[in-house]
Every structure is written in structure tokens, then in C-alpha cells.
Amino acid sequence: MPAAAFGADERAGVYRAIETRRDVRNEFLPDALPAALVRRLLEAAHHAPSVGFMQPWNFILLRERERREAVHRLFSHANDEAAAMFGDERGRAYRALKLEGILAAPLNICVTCDRTRGGRVVLGKTHNPEMDLYSTVCAVQNLWLAARAEGVGVGWVSIYHADELKALLNVPDHVAIVAYLCVGYVDQLYARPELAEKGWRERLPLDELIFEEGWPEGGRETAVTPDE
Structure with missing residues (x-):
């Protein structure tokens, strides 16, 4: 297979997908996704790079309303706990955010990693045992970018107790949950990431994140901003 660069239009499409990808919460449409489209998204995920070509992922598809309602209850309980971790002002801002689309999206996908x-x-995993998890994250990113190209929105839900979600979905002990995704058609996306639009956090300047040949002596360390 030739390794030549893509044509200008193809390159622009790749970068457009990367730069306009958004974490979707409120913008889902109720229309069901065609089976062929879902298959294309899963094929994109399955073509992700994986260390040692281990392909450690599985994809649990959830469409039934009752099952998604059960997941939403797990989220709501954990979300209340999370809100209490912030100070009063920040906590109020947190509670005003919409952080999931579990019931709004017609399809939920739980992406797992079989650690065995x-x-x-x-x-490739002999000295870096977490590489299976990182490989699975690559599958998530592949799915997300393919979805953007298809006009499909994706939202990553991370606020839940993993042991509770594993029990609900009958996930074995040796399998880790890496991502819980809400997936569906959208007709509008935020011009910028939603958390930036709503004043939660801005994108960091890239030039501050690039070092040459190693971490600079006496260089700036990552500052921790207290959430108050």
C-alpha cells in the first residue's frame, strides 16, 4: 500500500473531523441509527492501533429504554457525589452543566478492555501493562472521529462507580470498562467545546505544552487550579 499523503480535500476532512469533534450531551435527536451506520462506526473502532495487536476491546450496545434508565440512575447517584466535592460557587456551576445524554441518545455503547x-x-505490554487500556482508548477515538464524519454525535460519560456499572451489565472481573458512550444523530454542535462555551475551562495554549528533548530544568510544572 503506498504511503503517499492524502489529497488536499481528504486531509482537510481528517483535520475538520478532529477540530470539530464535540462531546455531545443535550443535542441528540431521537432517530434510531441505521444498522449499517452503527457497523461502520464499530469497524472504525476495531481498526484502531493496539499494542501487540491484542485488540482488547468489546462493545456492549444498549438500546432498551429500561436498561438505559438503570444506567442513568447510577450516573445520577455518582453525579450528586461529584457535585458535593466542589466548593459552593463551583458546585453550583457544576450542577448547572448537562453531563450526559444517556436517555436522550438512542444508542449507548459501553467500550470495555479485556485485560487477559x-x-x-x-x-509491547511486558513493561507497560496499561497499554491494553491505552489501546482501547484509541478505539474510542476512532469511533468518535468516524461518528463526526457521519454527522453522528458522541458523548463520553465518566461519572459512575465502575463496579456498579459492571454488575449491571454483567461485565466479568477481568474486563475493565474504559468508556460509556452516548451515540445519536445531531443537527447542531457547539462552535467550541461546551465546557469552554459555558465558562468551565478554556483550551490550554499549545506552545506552553511543548518541550524539546525533555522536561526543562526548572521549567514550568503543571499548575493545579483548585476548584472552588
Whole structure:
């Protein structure tokens, strides 16, 4: 297969998908996604890079309203806990945010990582045992970018107790939940990431994040901003 660069229009499409991808919460339409489209998104995810070609992912598709309502209850309980972790002003801002689309999206996808796939010794995982998790995250990103190209929105829900969600979905002990995604058609997206639009946090300047040849001596360390 030739390794030549893509044409200008193809390159522009790739970068457009990257730059306009958004985490969707409120903007989902109720229309069901065609089976062929869902298959394309999963094929994109399945073509992600994986260390040692272990392909540790599985995809649990949730469409039934009753099952999604059960997941939403887990989210709501954890979200109340999360809100209490912030100070009063920040906590009020947190509660005003819409942080999931579990019931609004017609399809939810739980992306998992089988920590035993490939056996006890896996090429590339011998000294970095978390590489299976990182590989699964690559599958999530592939799915997300393919969805953007298809006019489909994706929202990543991370506010839940993993053990509770695993019990609800009958996920085995040796399998980790990496991502819980809400997926559906959208007709509008925020011009910027929603948390930036709503004043929660701005994108960091790229030039401040680039170092040459190593971390600079006496250089700026990542500052922790207290959430008050």
C-alpha cells in the first residue's frame, strides 16, 4: 500500500473531523441509527492501533429504554457525589452543566478492555501493562472521529462507580470498562467545546505544552487550579 499523503480535500476532512469533534450531551435527536451506520462506526473502532495487536476491546450496545434508565440512575447517584466535592460557587456551576445524554441518545455503547486478551505475556505490554487500556482508548477515538464524519454525535460519560456499572451489565472481573458512550444523530454542535462555551475551562495554549528533548530544568510544572 503506498504511503503517499492524502489529497488536499481528504486531509482537510481528517483535520475538520478532529477540530470539530464535540462531546455531545443535550443535542441528540431521537432517530434510531441505521444498522449499517452503527457497523461502520464499530469497524472504525476495531481498526484502531493496539499494542501487540491484542485488540482488547468489546462493545456492549444498549438500546432498551429500561436498561438505559438503570444506567442513568447510577450516573445520577455518582453525579450528586461529584457535585458535593466542589466548593459552593463551583458546585453550583457544576450542577448547572448537562453531563450526559444517556436517555436522550438512542444508542449507548459501553467500550470495555479485556485485560487477559493475548495471554500472560503480550508483545509491547511486558513493561507497560496499561497499554491494553491505552489501546482501547484509541478505539474510542476512532469511533468518535468516524461518528463526526457521519454527522453522528458522541458523548463520553465518566461519572459512575465502575463496579456498579459492571454488575449491571454483567461485565466479568477481568474486563475493565474504559468508556460509556452516548451515540445519536445531531443537527447542531457547539462552535467550541461546551465546557469552554459555558465558562468551565478554556483550551490550554499549545506552545506552553511543548518541550524539546525533555522536561526543562526548572521549567514550568503543571499548575493545579483548585476548584472552588
